Amino acid sequence: MSRVYLDHNATAPLRPEARDAMIAAMEVVGNPSSVHGEGRAAKALVERARAQVAELVGCSPGEVVFTSGATEAACLAIPAFATVSSAGIEHDAVLSWVQSEGADLTHLLDVNAEGVLTGTAQGESFEDKIWDDVVAMQAANSETGVLQDTMPHAQALWALKRDVRVLVDAVQALGKVPFSFARSGADFVMASAHKLGGPKGVGALIVKHGLDVTAQIRGGGQEMGRRSGTENVIGIAGFGAAAAAAKRDVDAGRWDAVEKLRKILENALAGEAKETIFVGKGANRLPNTSCFATPGWKGETQVMQMDLAGFAISAGSACSSGKVRASTVLRAMGYDDETASSAIRVSLGLETTEQDVLRFAEAWLAQERRYRARAA
Structure with a gap:
């Protein structure tokens, strides 16, 4: 696909x-x-x-x-x-x-x-x-x-x-x-x-x-x-x-539809991934941005797994070195190093579809189940 x-x-x-x-x-x-x-x-x-x-x-x-x-x-x-x-x-x-x-x-x-x-x-x-x-x-x-x-x-x-x-x-x-x-x-x-x-x-x-x-x-x-x-x-x-x-x-309100997709994504993940933390969920956010962390599951690993599955996401801001590091943003918000290094960001666009979001949720949850099985 x-x-x-x-x-x-x-x-x-x-x-x-x-x-x-x-x-x-x-x-x-x-x-x-x-x-x-x-x-x-x-x-x-x-x-x-x-x-x-x-x-x-x-x-x-x-x-x-x-x-x-x-x-x-x-x-x-x-x-x-x-x-x-x-x-x-x-x-x-x-x-x-x-x-x-x-x-x-x-x-x-x-x-x-x-x-x-x-x-x-x-x-x-x-x-x-x-x-x-x-x-x-x-x-x-x-x-x-x-x-x-x-x-x-x-x-x-x-x-x-x-x-x-x-x-x-x-x-x-x-x-x-x-x-x-x-x-x-x-x-x-x-x-x-x-x-x-x-x-x-x-x-x-x-x-x-x-x-x-x-x-x-x-x-x-x-x-x-x-x-x-x-x-x-x-x-x-x-x-x-x-x-x-x-x-x-x-002005046309086109990002309202993107916000609905973000909610669909987070609801799909939260229903099964009980240990996952959705960062900033209680605050006003950009309509397209979801940041979430599963403590212990490295963000860098998740980015590579999703890349192999056909999805481009990130772990924090893009930096010139191309390396993934623990999020200084999450640290400043009071999260510990383990959580800060386990965060990924999914940012949607106007062309993103509900099918895209649900496909990602399915692929990510499959990897999350494997992670939990290995960690048990």
């Missing part, structure tokens, strides 16, 4: 709209910085995509800075030598900045057992703890799918009247749930094209009007002087087209 792709949070399949926009952009020869007709045509593609991304995020086009991805967006938002605080549930693109500042700042913000920010830092109020330059928060967690209401925490930081900037990682939320830059409380927002059906290797940092960033890539002053280098016109055109299509899908 054909393979079933259930790893959309790692990367989503390229949308037809994005593919068409990229093919059309390949025929445009001009450099966006050139003033002649060919250059203006290339510039028009970039600016159209900027407007499309802005509409998805809920910001103005002038606040969109195109980058090579969300990791570069984080680097652009966080100044050199800045101190950064976040919770331990953040993606490595942000968490690595926290860890680089020393153990006393690592995992500063508290989360509860569902992975939701509590509004405290190391058990104390923000007033006593937050003295950093940047505070990073997620709109949605890539591993558990748990959603955060970042605005109340941003308001608590504003009340301190300190020069603290709020960086919101909206990579997983954009294109799956409604998102508003203004209602997020963010000064900066990270976005990535390939998480919503655009091409890999392009993303954006949203910079609140009136603020600025220090360019990490210097040169000709492209992207309003914030990110030099000739723009990736083809990738940016694909990003814009994917953003426009993703917004239409969110």
